[in-house]
Amino acid sequence: xxxxxxxxxxxxxxxxxxxxxxxxxxxxxxxxxxxxxxxxxxxxxxxxxxxxxxxxxxxxxxxxxxxxxxxxxxxxxxxxxxxxxxxxxxxxxxxxxxxxxxxxxxxxxxxxxxxxxxxxxxxxxxxxxxxxxxxxxxxxxxxxxxxxxxxxxxxxxxxxxxxxxxxxxxxxxxxxxxxxxxxxxxxxxxxxxxxxxxxxxxxxxxxxxxxxxxxxxxxxxxxxxxxxxxxxxxxxxxxxxxxxxxxxxxxxxxxxxxxxxxxxxxxxxxxxxxxxxxxxxxxxxxxxxxxxxxxxxxxxxxxxxxxxxxxxxxxxxxxxxxxxxxxxxxxxxxxxxxxxxxxxxxxxxxxxxxxxxxxxxxxxxxxxxxxxxxxxxxxxxxxxxxxxxxxxxxxxxxxxxxxxxxxxxxxxxxxxxxxxxxxxxxxxxxxxxxxxxxxxxxxxxxxxxxxxxxxxxxxxxxxxxxxxxxxxxxxxxxxxxxxxxxxxxxxxxxxxxxxxxxxxxxxxxxxxx
Numbered sequence: 001x002x003x004x005x006x007x008x009x010x011x012x013x014x015x016x017x018x019x020x021x022x023x024x025x026x027x028x029x030x031x032x033x034x035x036x037x038x039x040x041x042x043x044x045x046x047x048x049x050x051x052x053x054x055x056x057x058x059x060x061x062x063x064x065x066x067x068x069x070x071x072x073x074x075x076x077x078x079x080x081x082x083x084x085x086x087x088x089x090x091x092x093x094x095x096x097x098x099x100x101x102x103x104x105x106x107x108x109x110x111x112x113x114x115x116x117x118x119x120x121x122x123x124x125x126x127x128x129x130x131x132x133x134x135x136x137x138x139x140x141x142x143x144x145x146x147x148x149x150x151x152x153x154x155x156x157x158x159x160x161x162x163x164x165x166x167x168x169x170x171x172x173x174x175x176x177x178x179x180x181x182x183x184x185x186x187x188x189x190x191x192x193x194x195x196x197x198x199x200x201x202x203x204x205x206x207x208x209x210x211x212x213x214x215x216x217x218x219x220x221x222x223x224x225x226x227x228x229x230x231x232x233x234x235x236x237x238x239x240x241x242x243x244x245x246x247x248x249x250x251x252x253x254x255x256x257x258x259x260x261x262x263x264x265x266x267x268x269x270x271x272x273x274x275x276x277x278x279x280x281x282x283x284x285x286x287x288x289x290x291x292x293x294x295x296x297x298x299x300x301x302x303x304x305x306x307x308x309x310x311x312x313x314x315x316x317x318x319x320x321x322x323x324x325x326x327x328x329x330x331x332x333x334x335x336x337x338x339x340x341x342x343x344x345x346x347x348x349x350x351x352x353x354x355x356x357x358x359x360x361x362x363x364x365x366x367x368x369x370x371x372x373x374x375x376x377x378x379x380x381x382x383x384x385x386x387x388x389x390x391x392x393x394x395x396x397x398x399x400x401x402x403x404x405x406x407x408x409x410x411x412x413x414x415x416x417x418x419x420x421x422x423x424x425x426x427x428x429x430x431x432x433x434x435x436x437x438x439x440x441x442x443x444x445x446x447x448x449x450x451x452x453x454x455x456x457x458x459x460x461x462x463x464x465x466x467x468x469x470x471x472x473x474x475x476x477x478x479x480x481x482x483x484x485x486x487x488x489x490x491x492x493x494x495x496x497x498x499x500x501x502x503x504x505x506x507x508x509x510x511x512x513x
Contacts, residue, residue, distance in 0.1 A: 007304060010361060011280055011295055014333065016309030016349050025049075025062060025344040026069045030316050035135055036179070036222060036269045036286060037086040039317030040344065042337050044325035044398045045094040046111060049344055050084045050317075051076065057084035057101045063115045075116040077109055079123050085135040091322070092139075092371045094399045096124075098147055098161075100134035106149050108161055129157050129166045136178065140187045142386050143378035144371035148190065148204075150178045156192065158204055160375045167379050170207045173200070184227040185276065188383045191233060193223040199235065201251050205379060213254040217245055226272045228296050229279055232258070234303070236270035236283060244270060246283065246294070248302050259301045263292070273320045277366050278333055280306070282349075284318045291336065291347070309347065313340050323366040328391050331359055363391045369399045 031039060031050040039050045048061045057080035062070065082102030090096035095113065100106045107123035130151035140146035145161040154176060158168035176195035183190055190204045199213040217223055217237025225235045233249040243265050247257040263270075268285035274296075275281070281303075283292045291309040296302065319337035326332045334349035351362055365388035372384030 009295055009304070009306070011278060011306055011333075011351065014280070014293065014306060014349055014351050016291060016347050018311065018338075019346045019348065023067050023346065025067055026342070027072065028060065028070050028343055029072075030339050030341060030344075031083065033083050033085065035085050036271075037135060037317070038271065038319060039087075040319030040337050040339055041087045041089045041097065042319040042321050042325075043089045043094045044322065045113075046089070046097075046115070047319060047337055047344065048087050048089065048097055049319075049339060050087060053078060053083075056081045057099075057103070059084050059087055059099060061097065061111050061115060066115065075119045077111075077116070077120045079107055079109075079121045080105065082133070085133065086137045088137045088139060090139050090145075091141060091367075092144055092369055092399070094369070098137050098139070100137050100149060100151075102133040104128070104130045104133060104151070106130075106134055106137065106147070106159070108147075125161055125164045127157075127159050127161070127164060127166070129159075129169070130155060136181050138182055140378070141183050141185065141367070142187050142372045142384045143375055144373070145375045146187075146378055148181060148183070150181045150192070152177060154178060154194075156181060156190070156202075158379075160379065162375060168205060168207055170202070173202070173207070173209065179222045180224045180226075182226055184231065186383055186385050187378070189227075191225050191227055193225045193235070195222075197223075199223070199225055199233070199249075199254075201233075205381065211251050211254060213249065216247060216249065216257075219243075219245075221267075222269050224270060224272055226274050226281075228274050228281065229276065230298075232296075234272055234274065234281055234296065236272055242267070244285070246270070246272075246303060248296065259303050261301075261303060261305075271318060273318075273334075273336075275323070275334060277323060277364050278362070280333070282320075282334065282336070284315065284336070286316065287314050289314045293349070309349070311338075315339060316341065319344075323363075324368065324389065324391065326391075328358060328363055329356060331362060333362060358392050360392070365390050 025047070028049060029052040031052055041048045045064065046061050047064060048059055050059045053076065056078060058076040058078040060074060060076050077099070080099065080101035080103050084099050084101050087097060087099045090098070095111050097109050097111060098106060099109065106127040108125040109120060110124050130149065130153050132152040134149050134151040136150035138148045147159045147161050148156065149159065150156045154174040156170040156178065157166045159165070160167050174192065174194045174196065179193045179195060181190060181192045189210065190202045192200045192202065197215045199216045201210045201212065202208065203210055216235045218240040219238030219242055221238040221242065223235055223237040225233055228234045231251060233251055235247045235249065237245055239245055239262065244263045245260060246263060247260040249257050266285060266288060268287035270283045270285045273282045273284065279296045281294050281296055289311050293306045295304045295306055297304060315338045317339035321335040326335055331351045331353045332348055333351055336347045338345045338347055353359055367386040368389035370387045372387050373382050
């Protein structure tokens with residue numbers, strides 16, 4: 001009589017458990033946007049969630065310890081003019097988060113330790129380069145301040161965030177909407193899935209296709225893809241009969257999948273989260289009330305079903321904690337932040353062990369927060385492997401709050417200086433008119449109204465010069481105003497306010513002249 005042999009795995013008994021009610025984040029109006037992104041990002045300091053907002057887009061950022069009922073008057077990050085579609089914390093600085101929106105922009109924000117005490121409207125950097133809404137963001141895993149964005153204009157842009165510039169623009173490769181985009185382990189390749197039914201492995205610096213697979217799944221619904229161990233690729237999609245599937249591919253031989261498994265007939269897109277330390281992949285479907293998890297190995301059938309966490313309420317989004325933020329003394333191997341209609345609920349995945357000692361087989365050295373290569377070096381062709389840390393003794397889960405410094409390019413500075421010079425020449429022409437005082441008073445009234453509007457609506461960052469610009473317009477001569485702008489060009493961390501002031505001044509001067 002034959003007996004079925006059960007595959008040996010230390011993760012076979014992993015179980016998921018929701019935290020107690022007082023450890024959840026309650027009374028949060030999660031965004032109602034129909035977009036297949038996570039809607040949540042988390043690190044060892046903060047949890048961020050996209051929320052409903054009138055008159056634009058917003059998300060909230062909470063310290064992890066701020067559980068319980070969240071006051072509706074809590075300050076938000078609200079600089080976008082359209083709904084926010086995706087957010088992601090920087091892996092190398094826990095205080096930096098990127099957001100993208102229907103307003104076609106990408107913004108970089110700096111969150112103070114302890115969270116926000118007032119609404120945050122001015123980003124550290126605003127990245128403009130897409131012509132349609134931007135729905136995908138992904139930070140480079142090893143290069144400092146390199147960010148990838150993908151928009152509904154079918155364009156992928158790689159940004160040098162410190163300089164605020166688009167270094168690589170891949171705009172003729174994808175012929176339809178991009179469903180997903182991610183990096184491999186060292187960031188030397190990117191992987192995209194697209195509505196044109198192609199899966200592409202791309203050299204990000206050359207902007208060229210390394211290899212591609214046509215129709216990884218036969219269905220017409222969205223496909224998601226991530227790199228897993230040894231450069232293999234895991235995809236989730238739909239069959240021709242709309243059954244949900246998970247498949248594993250070897251990019252060196254895209255002809256047939258290593259494995260293809262059918263799961264169910266639900267309609268939600270499956271979001272894959274892969275843990276490279278354990279080889280476990282978690283599949284979370286939007287609209288589902290469960291999380292399936294599988295172990296990816298080198299043995300056929302390669303993707304082994306482990307178990308499923310189920311709950312009563314469906315999920316609107318999901319955040320995934322980096323490994324350095326887990327409680328290793330409790331044998332916690334993953335933690336999710338499940339978004340409900342009105343709350344965020346942490347879910348802990350645990351390996352049952354009797355001993356309280358550190359389990360070295362569960363926690364090999366993992367990716368730490370330090371980058372291994374600078375942005376300029378990476379764009380020049382240098383790769384860097386992830387810098388690993390041990391979770392055993394004395395590791396610090398969070399990063400120190402380092403000021404995010406924006407390096408202005410010489411071209412930006414010179415362009416603004418030329419604008420100021422041109423305005424000076426216009427003012428000099430005004431002083432030669434027959435009745436310069438009258439003309440200047442009328443001009444000053446127009447300028448004061450315009451600048452007051454910009455100051456009241458846009459400027460809330462706290463810088464002294466910004467707060468007192470309106471007073472400067474009221475009491476100072478044009479020469480003093482322009483000199484003040486000139487002085488600030490080389491001192492400002494960003495040029496957004498200065499550019500707006502120059503935009504205000506120039507048309508008024510042209511009109512009067």
